[in-house]
Every structure is written in C-alpha cells, then in structure tokens.
Amino acid sequence: MNAWLYLTKKEFRLGLPAFLIALILFSGVIAAGIIAGNRLGFEDEIMSVTFMIVIALHTFFLAFYLYYSLNTERKRLHLWLHTPMSIAGLLSSKLFTGFVFMLSTLIISVILAMANLSATFSLFSQESLFNTLGTISIAILLAALFISAVFLLLWSIFLTFSQKWNDFFSFLLTVILFFVSVWAYGSFISLPFVQMLTNWGGIQAGDIITGFEVTYREEAVDVQTMKDATVFYIGNFVRDLILAVIMFIAACWIIERKVEV
Amino acid sequence: MITLTDVTKKYGSKKALDHVNLELTPGKLIGLVGENGSGKSTTLKLIAGLNYPTKGEIKVDGNKVNRKIAKSVSYLSELDEYYRFFTVKQSIAFYASQFADFNEEKAYEILRFMKLNPNDKLKHLSKGNRGRLKIVLSLSRNVPVILMDEPLSGLDPMVRDSIVKGLISFIDLEKQLVLITTHEIREVENVLDEVVAIKDGSIIGHHNVEQLREEKHTGIVDWMTEIYG
Amino acid sequence: MSDIFQSSQPIYQQLAERMKRQIIRGELSPGDKLPSVRETGLEVNVNPNTVQRTYRELESMEIVETKRGQGTFVTENQSTLDSLREEMKTKAITEFVQGMQEMGYLDEEIQSGLTKYLKEKGETNA
Structure with a gap:
C-alpha cells in the first residue's frame, strides 16, 4: 500500500503538465466566453453556455490525462513496468490522480456555473439547479471513467500492435477495431433480450427538474413528451459499469502479458 | 541462478535469439559480450521478464520468469531515460518505496562514493552523473540478480572508472549474480569472473575468464577476435 | 588501470606475485593485516573473487594466514x-x-x- 501511495505521488508529478494543459484550455474557453460576451452582449447567457462547455469538456479530461501520462511512460516502459506491482496497481494510480485533478476543476466549474446560472435564469429554483448540475456532474464523472476504461483498453491494444507494426498502422488498426467493437456492442445492447435484462430502474429526467413546469405551464404538453423521452435506466448504468470493469481488467491483462519493453 | 532452456525470441520474423541454452550461477560478475544487434539486450530483457520468449523457458532461482520477477531481479536499461522531475534524493526515496529490498543506507553510501549531490534535479545532471545514478539505483537493492545493459557506454573514462570501482565495491559477490553487457571490454576484463559471447542470437562461448588466461593464455579481447574470426 | 596486469595471464597469479614483492620490499611487514578482499580489488581494479583466490593461493604457500573473524595477515614465520x-x-x-x-x-x-x-x-x- 505504501508503495502505491509513493507511486501515486509520482503520478501526480508526472501528470501535472496534463492538468496544466487542461487548466489553460478551460481558462481559454472562459476567456473566449468573456470576450464574446463583451462584444455581443448577453454576457450572462454566454457565460452560462461557456461554463456548460467547460463542464462538458471534463468528460474527456480523464482520457486525455491518461493519454498524456501513458505516452510519457511509453518512452520509459522499462522503468514503469520494472516493478513487482501489479498492472492494476500501476493503472489505478494513474486513474486516481487523474480523477483527483478532474474533480478539482470540475467542482470549481460547477460552483462558478451555479453562481452564474442562478443569477441569470430566475426560472430555475435553487433546488432544481442543484439537482441538475449535480446530475450532470455525476453523469460526466461516470462517462469520464467509462471513456477512460475504453481508452486504456485501446491503448494496451495499440501498444501490442505497435510492437509488430509501425505506429501509424497500429493506430489505424486500433481505430478500426474500435469502430467494429462499438458497432457490435451497439447491436448487442439493442437486442430485445438484452434490453429486457438491462432496462430496469428507470429514472425520469424531468423528475430532477422540480419547479420547472410552474413557469412553463403553457408548454406543459411538450415538456411532458420531453420528459418521457428522457428516461435513464439504472440497469443500463450497471451494464456499462460492468463493461468498464471488464475493459479495465482486459487492459491490465494485455499489458501484463503482451506488452514488451 | 539463471537458466535459459532452448530459448528462441523472435521480433516479427526476425530472430533475436536462436535456441539459446545458458546457465549462470550466483556469486559471479558475468560479462555478456557481442556486436550490436547480436541479442545481448534481448537476453537481459528476457531475464528481467520485460520481454517474453517465443519458445523455450527462462527461470530465475527456479521460478519461471514473468514481469513480477522484478521482485528478485534488478534491471538497468541501456536507455538514458528517467523521471526527470525527481531530484537524486527523490529518486532514491521512490525506488525505496517500490522495492522492499532497496537499501537506502547503501544507496547513500554509493551516492557519496560516486560524488553525487542528493539535491540535484535529474534534468540538470550531466550524462555521466545520470549514468552514475543508474548504478546507485540498481546496486542498492539486495537482490539475487542484477542485470546491467551497457552501463559504461557513451560515458567518459573517468565515469567508466568510477562505475567499475562501484561494481567492485558494492556488489555482494557472496550472494549476487551480476550480468553485464558492454562494449568496453578492456575496462571490465579484470573484474569479470565469466564471459559469455553471443553472435547472431547464438551463444558461441562461455568461459571462466581466469581459466581462459590460464589454459589458453589469452585475454577476453584476443579470445573474442579469435572466435568472431 | 588494466595496465598493471597482462590480460593474457591469470590475474590471481599476477596479483599474488605483486603482493609477494610488496612483502619482500617491506611494504607489507610480517604480521601486517592485508587489506580486505574488496579494498585490494578496488585498489587494483580487480574482481574481489579473484583477490580472494590470490589470498588463498598465498595462504597455501603459507605466506599469509587467515585468522577467523579478524582477516588475513602476513606470516610472522621468518x-x-x-x-x-x-x-x-x-x-x-x-x-x-x-x-x-x-x-x-x-x-x-x-x-x-x-x-x-x-x-x-x-x-x-x-
């Protein structure tokens, strides 16, 4: 455990540049929002959109972070892999540090967005704003973890390919494999039988937004249809979680067995 | 104790090692010599569990080798790559945290011997001092097997001398087996117990160096010239 | 440093020869403790195993003697x-x-x- 903590300390230092790059990007987006707001008017509205963009960008932060960190290790695999620690230990350390970095900017972004939105749109109640942003944040965190698991698996496959072929060809092959898998997985989960297994524990998206209908009573019918269309299933979430874990384990297995220095 | 039994290693269609059989016993400093691309680095990586044989079997102390053998094997790569944000001191602390057998006291002893400053950042170290630090890190572990890939190459004579002296001073020849690949044979020929010559992926000779001198009246360099012909 | 020894002759013999000369010259006096195997190895850039063999060789000629736990000493037998x-x-x-x-x-x-x-x-x- 102590070894993992020291490793994690190293990972924080190793991944710091990726975090800084993300910070600069986020700042850039916000700066662009401020400038656009000044030029075009609607400052508050534009800023709200800006913060939403920044929050949405977090979806890809973890995968980007892992890309940066693993790409740095790729040049010195002999250092990274020459350790008694399991690959799961090595990767989880990177995931953890990336997650902490991500959380720190996500929380700040959400707070800024919340302050901005509650000042701009009086139609949201404090409660529904909190619910909405909370749900979005959790959804983003989960999506980020899922995308990271996909990335780790692809990276380990790419690395295995790259031992035989050059980087370009390996990349191409990995991308093709990715799309084929996405297609296969998509077909699989839309099978009626699979849907029956996974579509349970539905949550109405609209339930989160309380106090919304009051203001928009005239359009209640439309809102109703929107609400119906947007149903999240906890079953789907569990399905994706299981898939993410399987992908993580597969990535570990591939790096352990197939990747050579 | 390291044993390679009928080991073949292919990269794609290229054979790096071809049916190699080798047995190395502890308590010795063994030199693995040969031309570039003859399979020296591959042999070391295979023993370190960082590469896997296409065919055959490798064992260290009776255990079949995989990546986890890092527990009893200390591997020093020929690459000049580090976590450059560390200071010398932080590197030592990091290694100490990752390897249970890492002896920090010994590390600082070797550090002093090599005249390295613990507070220097790795990115500011000269190439020679980076080479020295690698030695510090790999010799400070109490492991049965130490593998060193070209620890002397590209370094100036002063540094090479300090590294050779470091080997003499800090290897525990009661227990440890040190396998070292090098081009600078003259520099190490007096410190080697055994020499293994490799050519095009095959072992073409394995001798006790003193025996070579005693029976054939020849040093390693002349012997190599002879067998490489 | 390698120039102390010829690479075509066993180092342990050459080192034994060198130490005998040191004894005769009086650089090492009767009863003197020899440097440890490692120290000698370091001084002449030679593998400690080889130095060990030299010491054994000198011991078999009764020129030096090893006292348990104390080290190796030049003989006092005149x-x-x-x-x-x-x-x-x-x-x-x-x-x-x-x-x-x-x-x-x-x-x-x-x-x-x-x-x-x-x-x-x-x-x-x-």
Missing part, C-alpha cells in the same frame, strides 16, 4: 619469509640469465657485466 625472498631472487635471476643467454651472451660475459654494472651503480649512488 623462515617462510626468508625462503620467499630466496625464491623470488632465484626467479628474477633465472629470467635475467635466460634473457641474456637467448641473446647469445656467455656466462662469463654476464657475470663480468653484472659486476661492472653494480660497481658503477654503487659509485654513482655514493
């Missing part, structure tokens, strides 16, 4: 040291004379040459 001195002398003379003879010098020439050389050397030193 007769052993005397015969070592004698042996080294004979060896050096043998080599010298063989060299001269190979070049075709006669015994008398060698002898007179040596006497003359020593006399002249004695004068310059005086």
Whole structure:
C-alpha cells in the first residue's frame, strides 16, 4: 500500500503538465466566453453556455490525462513496468490522480456555473439547479471513467500492435477495431433480450427538474413528451459499469502479458 | 541462478535469439559480450521478464520468469531515460518505496562514493552523473540478480572508472549474480569472473575468464577476435 | 588501470606475485593485516573473487594466514619469509640469465657485466 501511495505521488508529478494543459484550455474557453460576451452582449447567457462547455469538456479530461501520462511512460516502459506491482496497481494510480485533478476543476466549474446560472435564469429554483448540475456532474464523472476504461483498453491494444507494426498502422488498426467493437456492442445492447435484462430502474429526467413546469405551464404538453423521452435506466448504468470493469481488467491483462519493453 | 532452456525470441520474423541454452550461477560478475544487434539486450530483457520468449523457458532461482520477477531481479536499461522531475534524493526515496529490498543506507553510501549531490534535479545532471545514478539505483537493492545493459557506454573514462570501482565495491559477490553487457571490454576484463559471447542470437562461448588466461593464455579481447574470426 | 596486469595471464597469479614483492620490499611487514578482499580489488581494479583466490593461493604457500573473524595477515614465520625472498631472487635471476643467454651472451660475459654494472651503480649512488 505504501508503495502505491509513493507511486501515486509520482503520478501526480508526472501528470501535472496534463492538468496544466487542461487548466489553460478551460481558462481559454472562459476567456473566449468573456470576450464574446463583451462584444455581443448577453454576457450572462454566454457565460452560462461557456461554463456548460467547460463542464462538458471534463468528460474527456480523464482520457486525455491518461493519454498524456501513458505516452510519457511509453518512452520509459522499462522503468514503469520494472516493478513487482501489479498492472492494476500501476493503472489505478494513474486513474486516481487523474480523477483527483478532474474533480478539482470540475467542482470549481460547477460552483462558478451555479453562481452564474442562478443569477441569470430566475426560472430555475435553487433546488432544481442543484439537482441538475449535480446530475450532470455525476453523469460526466461516470462517462469520464467509462471513456477512460475504453481508452486504456485501446491503448494496451495499440501498444501490442505497435510492437509488430509501425505506429501509424497500429493506430489505424486500433481505430478500426474500435469502430467494429462499438458497432457490435451497439447491436448487442439493442437486442430485445438484452434490453429486457438491462432496462430496469428507470429514472425520469424531468423528475430532477422540480419547479420547472410552474413557469412553463403553457408548454406543459411538450415538456411532458420531453420528459418521457428522457428516461435513464439504472440497469443500463450497471451494464456499462460492468463493461468498464471488464475493459479495465482486459487492459491490465494485455499489458501484463503482451506488452514488451 | 539463471537458466535459459532452448530459448528462441523472435521480433516479427526476425530472430533475436536462436535456441539459446545458458546457465549462470550466483556469486559471479558475468560479462555478456557481442556486436550490436547480436541479442545481448534481448537476453537481459528476457531475464528481467520485460520481454517474453517465443519458445523455450527462462527461470530465475527456479521460478519461471514473468514481469513480477522484478521482485528478485534488478534491471538497468541501456536507455538514458528517467523521471526527470525527481531530484537524486527523490529518486532514491521512490525506488525505496517500490522495492522492499532497496537499501537506502547503501544507496547513500554509493551516492557519496560516486560524488553525487542528493539535491540535484535529474534534468540538470550531466550524462555521466545520470549514468552514475543508474548504478546507485540498481546496486542498492539486495537482490539475487542484477542485470546491467551497457552501463559504461557513451560515458567518459573517468565515469567508466568510477562505475567499475562501484561494481567492485558494492556488489555482494557472496550472494549476487551480476550480468553485464558492454562494449568496453578492456575496462571490465579484470573484474569479470565469466564471459559469455553471443553472435547472431547464438551463444558461441562461455568461459571462466581466469581459466581462459590460464589454459589458453589469452585475454577476453584476443579470445573474442579469435572466435568472431 | 588494466595496465598493471597482462590480460593474457591469470590475474590471481599476477596479483599474488605483486603482493609477494610488496612483502619482500617491506611494504607489507610480517604480521601486517592485508587489506580486505574488496579494498585490494578496488585498489587494483580487480574482481574481489579473484583477490580472494590470490589470498588463498598465498595462504597455501603459507605466506599469509587467515585468522577467523579478524582477516588475513602476513606470516610472522621468518623462515617462510626468508625462503620467499630466496625464491623470488632465484626467479628474477633465472629470467635475467635466460634473457641474456637467448641473446647469445656467455656466462662469463654476464657475470663480468653484472659486476661492472653494480660497481658503477654503487659509485654513482655514493
């Protein structure tokens, strides 16, 4: 455990540049929002959109972070892999540090967005704003973890390919494999039988937004249809979680067995 | 104790090692010599569990080798790559945290011997001092097997001398087996117990160096010239 | 550093020879503790295993003796040291004379040459 903590300390230092790059990007987006707001008017509205963009960008932060960190290790695999620690230990350390970095900017972004939105749109109640942003944040965190698991698996496959072929060809092959898998997985989960297994524990998206209908009573019918269309299933979430874990384990297995220095 | 039994290693269609059989016993400093691309680095990586044989079997102390053998094997790569944000001191602390057998006291002893400053950042170290630090890190572990890939190459004579002296001073020849690949044979020929010559992926000779001198009246360099012909 | 030793001869023998000379020259006196195997190895850039073999070799000739837990010491047995001195002398003379003879010098020439050389050397030193 102590070894993992020291490793994690190293990972924080190793991944710091990726975090800084993300910070600069986020700042850039916000700066662009401020400038656009000044030029075009609607400052508050534009800023709200800006913060939403920044929050949405977090979806890809973890995968980007892992890309940066693993790409740095790729040049010195002999250092990274020459350790008694399991690959799961090595990767989880990177995931953890990336997650902490991500959380720190996500929380700040959400707070800024919340302050901005509650000042701009009086139609949201404090409660529904909190619910909405909370749900979005959790959804983003989960999506980020899922995308990271996909990335780790692809990276380990790419690395295995790259031992035989050059980087370009390996990349191409990995991308093709990715799309084929996405297609296969998509077909699989839309099978009626699979849907029956996974579509349970539905949550109405609209339930989160309380106090919304009051203001928009005239359009209640439309809102109703929107609400119906947007149903999240906890079953789907569990399905994706299981898939993410399987992908993580597969990535570990591939790096352990197939990747050579 | 390291044993390679009928080991073949292919990269794609290229054979790096071809049916190699080798047995190395502890308590010795063994030199693995040969031309570039003859399979020296591959042999070391295979023993370190960082590469896997296409065919055959490798064992260290009776255990079949995989990546986890890092527990009893200390591997020093020929690459000049580090976590450059560390200071010398932080590197030592990091290694100490990752390897249970890492002896920090010994590390600082070797550090002093090599005249390295613990507070220097790795990115500011000269190439020679980076080479020295690698030695510090790999010799400070109490492991049965130490593998060193070209620890002397590209370094100036002063540094090479300090590294050779470091080997003499800090290897525990009661227990440890040190396998070292090098081009600078003259520099190490007096410190080697055994020499293994490799050519095009095959072992073409394995001798006790003193025996070579005693029976054939020849040093390693002349012997190599002879067998490489 | 490698130039101390010839690479075509066993290092342990060359090192033994070197240490015998040190003893005869008095650099190592009877009863002196020899440096540890590692220290000697470091001094002459030689594998400690080889140094160990040298020490064993010298021990078998009774020139040094190992005391348990204390180290290796030059023998205090004067007769052993005397015969070592004698042996080294004979060896050096043998080599010298063989060299001269190979070049075709006669015994008398060698002898007179040596006497003359020593006399002249004695004068310059005086």
